[in-house]
Amino acid sequence: MYTVHELAEILSLHPKTVQRFLREGKIKATKIGREWRVQKEDLRDFAHAELSALPADEPRATTRLADRVQVTAVIELDEGHSSEVSRISNSLIAALNSKDPRFGEARYDLVYHPEVRKARFVISGTPLLIRTILELVDVLLQQDEPSAEG
8 A cells, every 4th residue: 555655756746736636536545544545456547547548639640650650770881892882872772762652751871981991871761661672782782692603
């Protein structure tokens, strides 16, 4: 069982506010002598009721979650020569410029550090777009593997 002061700390409320809630019956409680006591289940019921009641002025999402999610992929290339970086970057740009409209908006950034020959390709977009781009990168990497013949 919780005291008023324990509830105030748990709920981040002033103790007088907790006492008012108890008197008004917002939080179910038992009075033992001169002090209120609240059972764990009653606190849980109060907390669930408070969390489930959205204020009228809080806007609800009008679009599907899937339409609001953006994913970012970072592809790093160590010891990348400028020709490799250009080839991968050009392939990514071509894919993004010719993408299916259902992929939505996309963002592409390239950061290249020639002094350490390190490139970072950053692509942001819908999960479907990022999956497709990563599949393209996989194809590009497979094309670059030395053949097993010879």
